[in-house]
Amino acid sequence: MDLSIVIPLYNEEESLPELCGWIQRVADEHKITYEIVMVDDGSSDNSWKEIERLAVENPNIKGIKFRRNYGKSAALNVGFEAVQGDVVITMDADLQDSPDEIPELFRMIKEGGFDMVSGWKKVRHDPSLTKNIPSKFYNWMTSKMSGVKLHDHNCGLKAYRKNVVKSIEVYGEMHRYIPVIAKWAGFKKIGEKVVEHRKRKYGVTKFGINRFVNGPLDLMSIMFVSKFGKRPMHLFGSLGFILFLIGFAAAMVIGIQKIYILNIGGKAPLVTNSPYFYIGLTAMLLGTMLFLTGFLAEMIARTSNDRNKYQIDKKTNL
Numbered sequence: 001m002d003l004s005i006v007i008p009l010y011n012e013e014e015s016l017p018e019l020c021g022w023i024q025r026v027a028d029e030h031k032i033t034y035e036i037v038m039v040d041d042g043s044s045d046n047s048w049k050e051i052e053r054l055a056v057e058n059p060n061i062k063g064i065k066f067r068r069n070y071g072k073s074a075a076l077n078v079g080f081e082a083v084q085g086d087v088v089i090t091m092d093a094d095l096q097d098s099p100d101e102i103p104e105l106f107r108m109i110k111e112g113g114f115d116m117v118s119g120w121k122k123v124r125h126d127p128s129l130t131k132n133i134p135s136k137f138y139n140w141m142t143s144k145m146s147g148v149k150l151h152d153h154n155c156g157l158k159a160y161r162k163n164v165v166k167s168i169e170v171y172g173e174m175h176r177y178i179p180v181i182a183k184w185a186g187f188k189k190i191g192e193k194v195v196e197h198r199k200r201k202y203g204v205t206k207f208g209i210n211r212f213v214n215g216p217l218d219l220m221s222i223m224f225v226s227k228f229g230k231r232p233m234h235l236f237g238s239l240g241f242i243l244f245l246i247g248f249a250a251a252m253v254i255g256i257q258k259i260y261i262l263n264i265g266g267k268a269p270l271v272t273n274s275p276y277f278y279i280g281l282t283a284m285l286l287g288t289m290l291f292l293t294g295f296l297a298e299m300i301a302r303t304s305n306d307r308n309k310y311q312i313d314k315k316t317n318l
Helices: 016-029 047-057 072-082 099-110 128-146 174-184 211-228 233-263 275-303
Strands: 003-009 034-040 061-065 087-090 116-120 158-161 190-194
Touching: 003 016, 003 072, 003 099, 016 034, 016 047, 016 099, 034 047, 034 072, 047 061, 061 072, 072 087, 072 174, 087 099, 099 116, 099 158, 099 190, 116 174, 128 174, 158 174, 174 190, 233 275
Parallel strands: 003 034, 003 087, 034 061, 116 190
Antiparallel strands: 087 158, 116 158
8 A cells, every 4th residue: 555644633524525635636647546544533513424425435544442531642642553555645634735635755765765754744734822832932942951843843744664653652742742752763854845734624723722831841850861861860860860969969068167267266157057958958859869769760760661661674684
């Protein structure tokens, strides 16, 4: 099979017939063998009935239904487990992503040598205050922190080689940072393509204000897990050691100061009157706690089932 299209959806019954018909026309026109994997993320409308009806009409359509709403990341992860095509494309179900982009995305993966191609909605049809401005800020911040230079990390329209989606795990709100996850899994050839962004035709957006909080937190989680997931002591131990040294230095200042005053016959002040006492005490306590956190995290990492799970690209003569 040439192509698998994964479509996570939540309450999008009105757009599904038009979307599937559009995909079918594009695939037939370019003679691409395909499957459509629709993941119903616990919809409360008739989306699942629509998927069942469409699957009867078109055997290339497959459906997966969650019992409740788990989120887009969970839907994508389950869809990635089910795909069979050499190239995998993800797109939203709200018709804001154009299926006419599929052939070029497919070509960029098959012939262009890319592991992954991310769409860039250069011209957007969303409210500037609630979506455009925050998206630009988060995309800039993600590029700076991760080193993956993309204009639109969160675009739902993306294309992958099959081995990319089979090698990564998406959870929480981390669908926003799949390019970062792919990079840390060892896939370096990540490209970008300007894609059409269409106005929403049916329904309303399903993303609330919580994305402004969850997004940055998940980015920090990705950066930590990718760099220190298998060696947490390197982070917590180093920070703890530095803080403990700062506290110890502050305690030394107090001690030397008191000894000096006593040696010259003066009356030494109480150590609790010095600000260095509280600085030193706090720093040593925090340093000890961070060191112990790193030690416990290291023990957990060393006993986890995937402690030696690495991404192997190829093997030969084994």
